[in-house]
Amino acid sequence: MFETAELGHRIAKTVFNRAVPKLRSDLLDFQYRLKENGTFPVIVLISGVRGAGKGETVNLLNEWMDPRHILTHAFDTPSDEERDRPPMWRYWRALPPKGKIGILFGSWYTAPIIDRVFRATGRADLLQSIEEINRFEKMLADEGALVLKFWFHLSREAQKKRLKALRSDPETRWRVTRRDTDFFKVYDRFYRVSEETLRATSTADAPWIVVEGADPPYRSLTVGRALLGAMKKRLDAPAERLRPASKPAPIARPIDRRNVLTELDLSRSLTEKAYKAERSAWQGRLNLLARHAKFPRLSITLAFEGMDAAGKGSTIRRVTGGLDARYYHVIPVAAPTDEERAQPYLWRFWRNLPRKGRVTIYDRTWYGRVLVERIEGFCSGADWMRAYTEINDFEEQLARSSTVLCKFWMQISRDEQLRRFKERERMRFKRFKITAEDWRNRGKWDLYQAAAADMIERTSTASAPWTLVEANDKKFARVKVLRTICKRIERALDAL
Amino acid sequence: MFETAELGHRIAKTVFNRAVPKLRSDLLDFQYRLKENGTFPVIVLISGVRGAGKGETVNLLNEWMDPRHILTHAFDTPSDEERDRPPMWRYWRALPPKGKIGILFGSWYTAPIIDRVFRATGRADLLQSIEEINRFEKMLADEGALVLKFWFHLSREAQKKRLKALRSDPETRWRVTRRDTDFFKVYDRFYRVSEETLRATSTADAPWIVVEGADPPYRSLTVGRALLGAMKKRLDAPAERLRPASKPAPIARPIDRRNVLTELDLSRSLTEKAYKAERSAWQGRLNLLARHAKFPRLSITLAFEGMDAAGKGSTIRRVTGGLDARYYHVIPVAAPTDEERAQPYLWRFWRNLPRKGRVTIYDRTWYGRVLVERIEGFCSGADWMRAYTEINDFEEQLARSSTVLCKFWMQISRDEQLRRFKERERMRFKRFKITAEDWRNRGKWDLYQAAAADMIERTSTASAPWTLVEANDKKFARVKVLRTICKRIERALDAL
Secondary structure, eight states: OOGGGGSOOOOOHHHHHHHHHHHHHHHHHHHHHHHHHOSOOEEEEEEESTTSSHHHHHHHHHHHSOGGGEEEEEOOSOOHHHHTSOTTHHHHHHOOOTTOEEEEESOTTHHHHHHHHTTSSOHHHHHHHHHHHHHHHHHHHHTTOEEEEEEEEOOHHHHHHHHHHHHHSTTTGGGOOHHHHHHHHTHHHHHHHHHHHHHHHOOSSSOEEEEEOSOHHHHHHHHHHHHHHHHHHHHHSOHHHHSOOOOOOOOOOOTTOOOTTTTSOTTOOOOHHHHHHHHHHHHHHHHHHTTSTTGGGOEEEEEEEESTTSSHHHHHHHHHTTSOTTSEEEEEOOSOOHHHHTSOTTHHHHTTOOOTTOEEEEESOGGGGGTHHHHHTSSOHHHHHHHHHHHHHHHHHHHHTTEEEEEEEEEOOHHHHHHHHHHHHHSGGGGGGOOHHHHHHHHTHHHHHHHHHHHHHHHOOSSSOEEEEEOSSHHHHHHHHHHHHHHHHHHHHHHO | OOGGGGSOOOOOHHHHHHHHHHHHHHHHHHHHHHHHHOSOOEEEEEEESTTSSHHHHHHHHHHHSOGGGEEEEEOOSOOHHHHTSOTTHHHHHHOOOTTOEEEEESOTTHHHHHHHHTTSSOHHHHHHHHHHHHHHHHHHHHTTOEEEEEEEEOOHHHHHHHHHHHHHSTTTGGGOOHHHHHHHHTHHHHHHHHHHHHHHHOOSSSOEEEEEOSOHHHHHHHHHHHHHHHHHHHHHSOHHHHSOOOOOOOOOOOTTOOOTTTTSOTTOOOOHHHHHHHHHHHHHHHHHHTTSTTGGGOEEEEEEEESTTSSHHHHHHHHHTTSOTTSEEEEEOOSOOHHHHTSOTTHHHHTTOOOTTOEEEEESOGGGGGTHHHHHTSSOHHHHHHHHHHHHHHHHHHHHTTEEEEEEEEEOOHHHHHHHHHHHHHSGGGGGGOOHHHHHHHHTHHHHHHHHHHHHHHHOOSSSOEEEEEOSSHHHHHHHHHHHHHHHHHHHHHHO
């Protein structure tokens, strides 16, 4: 993969100077068209070996275009707020919104490659990272992002020459750091690991562009033209091609109409007396768990889904009743803000990820994509189909960063929903809870149930299982939820 | 101030139990009305002595109302991202948006009081903090926020009794920490310092409500009813009273029509040769300064204002030309997003404050309030009048947290603007830069000039002076800007 970047590519300074004015004004032109178009971001990754001109190229791109619409991010040591979340959090934070160009100096490739080169990780870790990166970049592409990945290469010889030249000049000697020497020592290993990574992540959606870094005019023109070409191709494409329509596979419904939800025994209930005793006991236990010495090493995320009036809100209040308000945060999922709409679907959930030692409770969740958005047609079939994979990836990352994720589906019968709707219409402070939309959704009961059963089947994993809650009896439901949360936290604490 | 909170207030448990159901449903009712109304946030501060029931009350408020629309923030040790910014940054971050209730456990009062009690600061520091807090809270009130400040008090005797009771029970002995003992030792001093602070910050906009903390039913009902009463009063008020119209004082224009801008010598210019030499020299110097060993202890904020086509964008590009793209961020100020509109005016500038070691460049700034918003009537007269004070406060906080703030007003003549407008219409990649709005604004030239002169006069301070840039000659302007930035950074580095 790097052979073509060791050919000694170079172009004459005069050729470069002749080419630049046109390239600059074309780049500017397309940068403004991108901004006006506003339907997708451009994400430029700048990676590669040390001393191959990465920094200079980033500066040049900012000089050639309008830096006001470029977001450049360099990833240094993570801050403590970043270390408290999954590793990808800092990259999600840095994604450019639609209409902008984001230049990422260092990226999700840096840690997997460096860790493997210096043997902090094994081969299986690298392979897993590659797999995850491919899924992440596919998601970006599916969301419409134009992803350009540049790898700056220097041959061993060129690298050696560069270090020697820097060292021999007293003016530049200080620029050769210990880190440069360390890296040069492992040049061959770095070559092999990065080549394998690049091969395995060079996909149709986001191919790598390897750039020989020795000759500044050559590398600058290469990067500038590649960026221009990619923006031009996308912006000149007919509008309908921007988001290809694809037919989702129809969901096979079981012919006997039975599914995980129909099988629930909704008659399960608790007496008032048993409820009071159990509720207090589990709330007390939850309270104690939250003061456990090791609790600050966990994050807790509780996700509540269910039909309207299934009791999500009131159950959440019984959970918060066992917790200290300083450490929980309840997020009611409503329509996305305009900042959220300018980002990939899951961005608004990533941005709210809690630090460790905190409990985050979602009243409706990222599963909206495969429930309401699917049924109401707010997104395309292709969008919600891929959401299953994206959600599984998201939840796996949570699990790996010590997040206890409990997902509750609160199930009620159609009759029980009707009874509760009517009650809400009668009661004073519940009147805000019932709208015309609730009645409309009720009309689509079967569709919602089928979508929910499908969702549960596809997204119940070992690290993030669904808990189905028989919720016709609120008392039974609340205790089941409280108990599940306690048990999951206990298991997580034991495993620490 | 605390005497009335040492009377041994208490109410019978039975009275409490009878009162709560109605209070709860009223609170819920008004919480939903607040959400529907959506024009202002409620900010509840919970402060006071240890053991007076602060935590319990916060939990109770969350229990009584719908926790999904309450944002509770507890302020612990600041994170490294917080320590890299002015102390108020973490509180701006936590402000609830319009329509929500924010409960702040610990607040901008905590550090000033505690630091003074333990003699980390002098009396002058406390007085300055009080002054700043009053201005901050006035801003919140002017922005429409309903601010409720609760102080939980325990008499010396009650405090002593509490510690004794906790210590005597093996089950609760662990709850008495070193910190409790330390605090009890300085009880009298804490009493005096906090009383003085409370007296001086109990304003019409945000009065303190002192609550005797010994009796849980008493304190809970007191807080619940105060919150309900305040929400009710505001929400039941006739709509026009929500934002009182006030006539701003008319701006006195000098009778000879001379001002700081008319006095500039716009004929100042540089030859091409001198420009090239000077530009390179200052860019080089800027580049060296940014690598200075002490540079990571500074934040640099560059603010650019000026008439349309005054050369802000092209000057910014000459500044970024001297910097490494990894460490600067250019922010073009456009219309606020919906998340920004749900917050006080300055929030969108606070949220973008950089960490130390970074350069943030604003193309148009917070001064939009007293320029375009004033002239186009986007905000009321009272709003832009108070902006002068708010901006001065904001900039003073930046200065105190080691931010070098350079503010540039780029001044061109009316004729020069016309020439540039016409040039823009002719040139290919500049055509995006000229719109019908630019022509409309040009029609209001005199108004903009008067507003700018007024603004410069009122906001040029020792720590954040305006630099007026004669910009008819772009070369002269760019060099003046580069030189000013270098000199300011040098002075700041020397002072470290």
